[in-house]
Structure formats: C-alpha cells, structure tokens
Amino acid sequence: MSKVKSFQLILFAMIVLSVLFPLLGQSSTKNSGEKRPDRVVIQLGAELSKNEMPAVGFLHDLHTRAVDGKCASCHVEKDNAFVFKFKRTSETPSMEFYHDNCLACHSEKKAAGEAAGPDAADCRSCHSGEKPETSSWNKIDFNRSLHYIHESSEQIKGSTPEEKDNCSRCHHQYNEKSKEIFYAKGEEESCVYCHKETRQENIRPIREASHDACVKCHQTMKGKNIAAGPVTCEGCHDIEKQQKIKKIAEVPRLKRNQPDETVITGWKTDSPNTKNFMKAVPFNHKSHEKTSETCKSCHHETLKKCRDCHGIEGGEAKGGFVNLEQAMHKKDSDKSCLGCHAKATESKDCAGCHFHQSQTGKENQASCKTCHSLSPEQLQASDPVQLAKTALSDLTSTYAKVQTDKIPEIVTIEVLANEYKPSAFPHRKVVQAIFERVEKSGMAKVFHQDQAGLCMGCHHNSPKSLEPPKCASCHGKTGPSQDGRPGLKGAYHGQCITCHQKMKVEAVAATDCVKCHEKKK
DSSP, X not given: OHHHHHHXXXXXXXXXXXXXXXXXTOOOSOOTTOOBTTEEEEOOOHHHHTTSOOOEEEEHHHHHHHTTTOGGGTOOEETTEEOSSSSOSSSOOOXXXXXXXXXXXXXXXXXXXXXXXXXXXXXXXXXXXXOGGGBOOOOOOOOHHHHHHHHTOSSSOOSSTTOSSOGGGTOOEEETTTTEEEOOTTOOOOGGGTSOSXXXXXXXXXXXXXXXXXXXXXXXXXXXXXXXXXXXXXXXXOHHHHHTSOOOSSOOOOOSSOOSEEEEOSSOTTOSOXXXXXXXXXXXXXXXXXXXXXXXXXXSSOSSOHHHHSOSSSOOXXXXXXXXXXXXXXXXXXXXXXXHHHHHTTSTTTHHHHHHHHHHTOOOTHHHHHHOOBOHXXXXXXXXXXXXXXXXHHHHHOOBOOOGXXXXXXXXXXXXXXXXXXXXXXXXXXHHHHHHHHHTOHHHHHHSOBGGGGGGGTSTTSOSOSSOOOGGGTSOTTSOOTTSOOOHHHHHHHHHHHHHHHXXXXXXXXXXXXXXXXXXX
C-alpha cells in the first residue's frame, strides 16, 4: 500500500512540474529531426569512443550566432588562417577536451542570463545518436560565374601591390625543399588538383583548406564593413541560398594560355611510326569552354594534356591505368568525349531519335570519321593548329539542307485502319520541327552534316534517302517476328509515343489517341 502511495506522489509531482515549468529540459541543441546544412557530426576515433555515448550532432550555425560570428571563440589561428578544428591544432582530442570547453561555454552563457546549451547532467541532449543523414548539406560548385565574381572583385587584392590581377590571392604551388607556398603566374590550376577529398600526406583536404581560406577572407572583409560572401554553413551549403547567388550570364573567357583550336592525337606529331593509329581529331577548345562550368569538366586531375596521364596502351598509374582510348570513349563517364556527347543526346531536342538508337545498341560507325579526320601525313605537312582550324571550319559549313517541297506534307497511315479512320500524319510539320531543333545546336549540326540524314531518326534501318521504304517492309501486321522485331502496330506506337514523351511534345499528348485516330461512326 505504501508503494502505491509513493508512486502516486511521484506521478503527482511530475504533473505539477510539467505544468509549472513546461520548458524544463528544452535547452537541447536538437531540432526535432529537421534537416539543416550546418549539422556537423562530432565523432571521436574508434579507439576513443568504444563503449561511449553516441556521436554528437553539432549545429554549427546555431553556435556561430551564439558567439556573434566570432570564429576565434572556437577556432585558433595559425599562419594567418583559422584551423579547421575545435580550439586546437593537434589531430586527436580527448573526450574531456570537448566536455571541458563546451560545457564551460554553456555555463558562462547561462550565468550571463543568455540562451545556453545543456549542462553536464543532460548528456542525451548532445549525445542523441542522430545519424549524419539528417544533414541537408549540399556541395557548392565554384563555377565560372562564381570564379569571375572573385576574379573581377576590386576588393580582393593580389599578394603584392604590383600585381594587376588578384590570382595570387588564392592560387599557389608548394615548394618541397623550402616547405613554402609560392605563386607561379600563368600556371594557376584548380584547388582540388592538390587538395583532395581526404588528406594526402602533408596536403590538407579541400574542405579544410577552403574553409580556412574562404571563410577567413569573408570574415576579414565583413570586419571592415566590406560586402563579402557568407560566413555560415547555410550561406554556401543550403540549396535555396545557392540558388540566390548572383550568376553572370556572359562570363569572359578565362585566360590560361589555352589554345582556341588544337589537335588531339594518340601519337606525338614527330613520331616515325603512325601507321596503325586512328586519325587525329581537330578539337575546338574555345567552344567547349563555353559549354563547361569549369575546366574540371574535362581536365579532372590536372590541366596537362590528356595523353600525359592516359597512355596509348595499358595506361599509367597517374591516370588510374585508363588508357587514352578509354578516357576519350567511355560511355558512362561524363569526363570522356563520347560520354559527354551521349549525355547531350538525352536532352528533349535529341532524345526522340537517340533513345531508339540506344535501345537497339547499334552505333553509327560513320560518326567516328566526323572526329577522326586528320591523317599523320597531313599533320606532318602542315601546321597542326592551322589544320585543325580549317577542318573545324569545314565541319560547321557543310551542313546541307533539304528543299521544303521535297518533304511530303501529309503521310496517310491506313494500313491498320479498322475501327478508326486512317491517320493523317503531318509529316512536313514534324520534320521541320526536328530540323529547327538541330539548328539550335552546334554539336548536332556537326554530327548531322545534312538534313536528309535526320530522316533516319524515324526510318532507323533505312539508308539515308528522301524516299525511304515503308515501315511495313520490315514490320509485319501479325505481330512480333521471330528475330524480335515488333509488329507494325507496335512499331508505330513505340516510335511515335516514345518520341512525344522524350521530346516533351505538349501540343499532342502521347496518350491522346483521338488526336491521331478519329473513330469511325
């Protein structure tokens, strides 16, 4: 009986406390599972955290605001930059190190009557065991537009007063002998070429290097009341905030001693034995720059020539043992020529025709000659750059058009007419719409060198002709053939409906049957 009374007293006391102090215990840094870009998981190494409390989900921006944006409250400075570690420069802190510093700050805030984090008795407020997946952190792309905003800023100065540009403020190289960084004009490269995702020997990872450099620069400017970039996690890594970053529509070309046109070969131009190599490729470097956000789109590890890392035969270790042919032709890589071109064919202007080609697995071998057009003899007899310029000019000027009156205006499809009237297909209108889409793309005009060849998008197994054979020549009425070809009805619907879907034709929905087939009365 006494136990029951004790339990009732405890329950009554809890109810009273919950009514009188409804916010008791809510000083936690948790945020009810809300996804935030500033969530940092503090996890000690396995040897330190064994049998200990779960990892801490630390909200960085919340604490930045609590110290009025003063990074020095939590981060020490070294070599005129903040160290991307909490109150230390060493690699491995102890559990007590965090407890002593974090809880001391919470106590100071609480004593000053300010909002404060939990104290030592409320362990689970920090050690909640929340998973890193609750973060909404999104990588920021330092693209051409963002680079130009920094490059053209009058507030960002070079390392010396004599410099006309400010490239030396960010770009540097490392001298192994003197153990110092230095600037080499005309040899600037992307930060990630040296600073990888993880630490490489004595080279800091990109996240640490960029936070120390970028955030410190932004903070210094803000301290001088100069407009600058963000100093919080969400300022750079929140998707909505990224979309509000100013974008320069026409970014001036970045000068890096790069050629306008060049020749890509599998051999050296002065090589004596070139008999069994593919012909060289004239490459328009300038036009590819305009369609790429950064140099890293192609030059993923260094700005050197592709051939410097990707060898002719087995490849080399520095190129990941990927040879030159694979580097240029790997379909599933957006770093390769073929892979990038294949990705472009997935756009709504191209996908209607190219989708069917990808399903059959057939490749247009003639397209190889479009790129591989310069023989070793031509290169040895002429200046390679001038030869590339001439070849590229020929490619873009030989696009042959078809006279409008050569295109049938209406094609009546009646072979399957039964319940429905014959379908009056607006052939000329559809063909001209395809022509217009190709006209918008320089790459499409290069690979489709005449409009007559575009007919093969629908007449897919026909030779290039303005009078291709009828679909019934290959597809029978009765259904699929033994070799897998669809029947005539399946061929028509598969071709037309898929094209409308892939090319996002809104005027006629792919499933709007009566638009094509008027029902008989």
